Amino acid sequence: MKTQSCDATTELELGLCYDRAKxxxxxxxxMLLATRLLGMSFTEVITERGRLLSLADVEKLNSAVQRRLSGEPIAYITGKKMFRTLDLRVSPDVLIPRFETELLVDVVLEAxxxxxxxxxxxxxxxxIAIALSKTKELxxxxxxxxxxxLQVCAENCRKHEANVELVCSxxxxxxxxxxxxxxxNPPxxxxxxxxxxxxxLRFEPHDALVGGPSGLEHLEEIIASASNFLNPDGWLVVEHGYDQQTSVKKLFVDRGFANIQQRRDYTDTPRVMWGQACGR
Structure with a gap:
């Protein structure tokens, strides 16, 4: 049964609309929906409770509440997601950036x-690409x-004035x-x-999540080919699943990578592995 967050037939006070959503x-x-969709700050939502919302804003917030109650990710509802210091546009065509993926950026910047x-x-x-280009001369x-x-990526590059070359491949x-x-960060x-x-995960693009029957198929393909595109002593850095550390390390070893290292995410779960191509 649908539960409306606020009356969509007339203008309503912000405070009432927010309280019902809450x-x-x-x-x-x-609060995230109110600030993102209504273009208000946290302080404005709290202190300007008597502000009248237009019918369009009431309907926008009401629709967002319904979509969220059905399980749709807030990032897709608002079309935005923070990654490091970047306010990125996202859509159902792309995976929602995760906090743990910021580890990949950290490792690449170090290496x-x-x-x-x-x-x-x-x-x-x-x-990842935009965060790297905006943090270091790369x-x-x-x-x-x-x-x-790639269209979403291009929009984000323009928004953040990131000098990134895009390739469909x-x-x-x-x-x-x-x-x-x-x-x-492959499937x-x-x-x-x-x-x-x-x-x-129910709402995210299947092809951006699933790596095959075992989940390792794309990782295996990337690790197998990477040395052909790395400079001598270059680094390959990948994100992997919570239970794939041993399997991914074996893939690195079998392909001749050296100095293999790993990093755990904020839940202390093995999440990132990187290795160095042998100089030649």
Whole structure:
């Protein structure tokens, strides 16, 4: 049964509309929707409770509450998601950037010298590529095989004035040249993982999540080919699943990578692995 967050037939006070949204979603999510969709600050929502909302704003907030009650991610409802210091546009065509993926950016920044060339495989919204280009003097190339995802990435690059080269490619297929660092957050969820039917994952693009029957198929392809596109002693940095550390390390070892390292995320879960191509 539908539960309206506020009366959509007339203008209403902000405070009443917000309170009803809060009753259904809780304070944090109601505040996020109000500030994002109504263009208000946290302080304005709290202190300007008597402000009258237009019918259009009432309907916008009401629709957002309904969508959230159905389970749709807030990032898709608002079309926005923060990643590091970047306010990124997102859509159902791209994976929602996660906090733990910021670890990839940290590792690449540590491993890559100023002026270095970086390849971001499977860029999606461009979160990794843009964060890298805005933090350090790097030559960044961002690759995705989905034109719709590249359109989102291009919008974010324009918004943040990021100098990133975009390439439509199935992994390395249309990539040219060599790089000091290759980074990727590829699909790594197993096809039969029950988490795919839960939470935000139900709404995200299947191809950006599922890595094949075992979940390792795309990681295996990337690790197998990366040395052909890395400079001598260059680095490959990948994100992987919570239970894939041993398997991914074996893939690195089997392909001759050295100095293999790993980093845990904020939940103390193994999440990022990187290794160095042998100089040649």
């Amino acid at each position: 009753a259904h979603l809780g304070m944090d999510e109601a 890559t010298p100023n002026g270095g060339r970086v390849l971001d495989l499977g860029t999606g919204s461009g979160a 030559q960044v190339v961002a690759v995705d095989n989905d034109e719709r995802a 199935n992994w390395f297929e249309n990539v040219r040249g060599r790089f000091d660092t290759i980074v990727s 790594y969820v197993a096809a039969d993982d029950p988490h795919l039917d839960e939470g935000d």
